[in-house]
Amino acid sequence: MIEYRNLRVALLGAGSVGAQVASLLLEHGPELANRAGAGLELVGIAVRDPEAQRTAELPAELFTTDAESLILGADIVIELMGGLEPARTLILQALNSGADVITGNKALLATHGPELFEAAEQVGAQLYYEAAVAGAIPIIRPLRDSLAGDRIKRILGIVNGTTNFILDRMDTVGESLEAALATATELGYAEKPDPSADTEGFDAAQKTAILASLAFHTTVPLDAVYREGITKVTLEEVEAAKKAGYVVKLLAICERLTDADGVEGVSARVYPALVPRDHPLAAVHGAKNAVFIEAEAAGDLMFYGAGAGGIETASAVLGDLVSAARRHVIGGPGVAESTHANLPILPITAVTTRYQITLSVVDAPGVLAEIATLFSEHGVSVEALTQSVQPQSVQPHAIQNSTTPTATLVIGTHEASEAALAATVEALEASDVVSTVTSVLRVEGL
Ligand code: HSE
Numbered sequence: 001m002i003e004y005r006n007l008r009v010a011l012l013g014a015g016s017v018g019a020q021v022a023s024l025l026l027e028h029g030p031e032l033a034n035r036a037g038a039g040l041e042l043v044g045i046a047v048r049d050p051e052a053q054r055t056a057e058l059p060a061e062l063f064t065t066d067a068e069s070l071i072l073g074a075d076i077v078i079e080l081m082g083g084l085e086p087a088r089t090l091i092l093q094a095l096n097s098g099a100d101v102i103t104g105n106k107a108l109l110a111t112h113g114p115e116l117f118e119a120a121e122q123v124g125a126q127l128y129y130e131a132a133v134a135g136a137i138p139i140i141r142p143l144r145d146s147l148a149g150d151r152i153k154r155i156l157g158i159v160n161g162t163t164n165f166i167l168d169r170m171d172t173v174g175e176s177l178e179a180a181l182a183t184a185t186e187l188g189y190a191e192k193p194d195p196s197a198d199t200e201g202f203d204a205a206q207k208t209a210i211l212a213s214l215a216f217h218t219t220v221p222l223d224a225v226y227r228e229g230i231t232k233v234t235l236e237e238v239e240a241a242k243k244a245g246y247v248v249k250l251l252a253i254c255e256r257l258t259d260a261d262g263v264e265g266v267s268a269r270v271y272p273a274l275v276p277r278d279h280p281l282a283a284v285h286g287a288k289n290a291v292f293i294e295a296e297a298a299g300d301l302m303f304y305g306a307g308a309g310g311i312e313t314a315s316a317v318l319g320d321l322v323s324a325a326r327r328h329v330i331g332g333p334g335v336a337e338s339t340h341a342n343l344p345i346l347p348i349t350a351v352t353t354r355y356q357i358t359l360s361v362v363d364a365p366g367v368l369a370e371i372a373t374l375f376s377e378h379g380v381s382v383e384a385l386t387q388s389v390q391p392q393s394v395q396p397h398a399i400q401n402s403t404t405p406t407a408t409l410v411i412g413t414h415e416a417s418e419a420a421l422a423a424t425v426e427a428l429e430a431s432d433v434v435s436t437v438t439s440v441l442r443v444e445g446l
Helices: 016-036 067-072 086-096 106-123 141-145 161-172 177-185 203-215 235-243 308-330 367-377 418-429
Strands: 005-014 039-046 076-079 100-103 152-158 246-258 264-276 289-297 299-306 350-360 384-387 406-413 434-443
Touching: 005 016, 005 086, 005 308, 016 039, 016 203, 016 308, 039 067, 039 418, 067 086, 076 086, 076 308, 076 384, 086 100, 086 106, 100 308, 106 203, 106 434, 141 203, 152 203, 161 177, 161 235, 161 246, 161 289, 203 246, 203 264, 235 246, 235 350, 235 434, 299 308, 350 367, 367 384, 367 406, 367 418, 418 434
Parallel strands: 005 039, 005 076, 076 100, 264 434
Antiparallel strands: 152 246, 152 289, 246 264, 289 299, 350 406, 350 434, 384 406
């Protein structure tokens, strides 16, 4: 047996991921030591309540409530406590004492990333965060290392399992949003009592900021990520999408764009969008995650797997632990974050995409021509149009009991700017022949 130098590993947090990290580290320590070229000694686990129930049985003597003392003397600190504070302060303390830090804290990275990366660089330490985006899926290291020689054009990600589960239930089982959310809550995917971190796209936006920063070598702050959640998506929209050959997915989109003034920049955005059924992302079901990368030289790549879960995410953390240990063995400074491109962050108005718009209209001569004129007046080109006449029973209130028949129009557009589309929708809403603009969804992945 090879005798290795021991590296002291301190763990902060023993929730669903932390407990599994500790358990796997204790179980597979010698094997990981062989991979790392150093012994990995778990010197303690800082928690708020040492008596709390854990998902793994762990030696009681490892627990402490004194995180600050635990950090002192550690070679590697693993932060899995979540939240902004005290996680930020403890990570800064660890980095300033020269320890490498591993974290899965996406909220902290998306909010205070530059401060933490700067602190690591100052002392030659390194911050690892494979677990912060898409749980078990290797995506940080592929972007940072494997694709470092390529240029990323676009990333389309399903990075929130809860919302993917909900939208998938609507699509495959025909549940309403409310029913699918109730199922997600029952199965423990959605947070109780407030699921909005997932359903309003906040969680996905944090991950988008992290991915866009890495992909485009540019600091993308969380507040520059445009965000819409899934709470307005209706079963009718999901069913209409299905008929038209699409599936609705909450997408994290990171894109290199040139705006109307010729400025090259980065767009980072999260919204529910229609994805063609033959796109690889359409096959991502349940609470699974996937990140689809379009690179200039490599072409299309997709990374798929578990986006959450204690033991699954622990795999990503332990991968970082082995990398950090290898670095300690070799010596030298950590790899700093690459922000050399420093591209401008473009607003949502710079984005051009296709749209699918559903309208309830008066079914009378000249109506189609009037609607077509509204589109052309705003420079939006119609690609496809289907019309179905609604039975009287499902007509909107405004014209129910009247003798005016109504029809549903589903209009697909060619690429148009957000600004042109918004102006078109405003004009449609004001038009006498339109009773309701039922739905406006972007189409991505074409
Ligand atoms: N709540 C997240 C999700 C998992 O539903 O994917 C943690 O990021």
